[in-house]
Amino acid sequence: MGGHMIPLVEVPPFVHQYTQHYQDLFSPEQFEHFKRYLSGLFVSDNKTIQGINGLFVVQVRNQSSLNRFLTEYEWSSTAINARRLQLLRQDPATCPKKHAVLIIDDTHNEKYGQHFPLLGKWFIPSADRYGLSHNVVTIHDADRRVDYPLELRWHAQMDIEQTVRGMEEHRSTYRPAGLARKKRTARSGNIWATSSSECGGSTQTGRFPIRVSWIWPVS
Numbered sequence: 001m002g003g004h005m006i007p008l009v010e011v012p013p014f015v016h017q018y019t020q021h022y023q024d025l026f027s028p029e030q031f032e033h034f035k036r037y038l039s040g041l042f043v044s045d046n047k048t049i050q051g052i053n054g055l056f057v058v059q060v061r062n063q064s065s066l067n068r069f070l071t072e073y074e075w076s077s078t079a080i081n082a083r084r085l086q087l088l089r090q091d092p093a094t095c096p097k098k099h100a101v102l103i104i105d106d107t108h109n110e111k112y113g114q115h116f117p118l119l120g121k122w123f124i125p126s127a128d129r130y131g132l133s134h135n136v137v138t139i140h141d142a143d144r145r146v147d148y149p150l151e152l153r154w155h156a157q158m159d160i161e162q163t164v165r166g167m168e169e170h171r172s173t174y175r176p177a178g179l180a181r182k183k184r185t186a187r188s189g190n191i192w193a194t195s196s197s198e199c200g201g202s203t204q205t206g207r208f209p210i211r212v213s214w215i216w217p218v219s
Helices: 012-027 027-042 047-051 064-071 077-090 161-169
Strands: 101-110 120-124 129-142 147-154 184-196 205-217
Touching: 012 027, 012 077, 027 047, 027 064, 047 064, 077 147, 101 120
Parallel strands: none
Antiparallel strands: 101 129, 120 129, 129 147, 184 205
């Protein structure tokens, strides 16, 4: 199509069908934003707020409305993800299998500028260098047929010097290898994974923390 997006005159029928499972989690106005946002994620190559909002040529709305839905409106991303996982567990094609594995994957989204929340200087393996980026860590359930995310977290970078000062103030004698060295960065945090042993959604499910920590030398 020469890179040009096909405009939308309405929310696609398959989005209407899928989002009905989430309608009780939103107010009527929020639910309309939710459907338009998912339509853009499915259809648009440009998945920014401006790109998604610009897809619709009928019932055109200011993009600030969609932005407020994502940043200011009160709705629970935890409840939405729990509903998504419930739907996946109830489908025999996507429910967790005994031979499935959990995969931890981190993705770097490089930024140019330092005025972003949770921005850190990370080692980016794909580029074989350090750079300023957001580091999003995702845990996936994967088997021979399907692969889908269970949870994701942004990693915040640990301030090594502040950590060492705090340990000294509390007269801590514990010193992990390399922690007190200058010019080092570290990241750590919990990822919560949701697990279910069998299909159908009727079996007992649980959430368990996976602790992940790295300390990288900064060049």
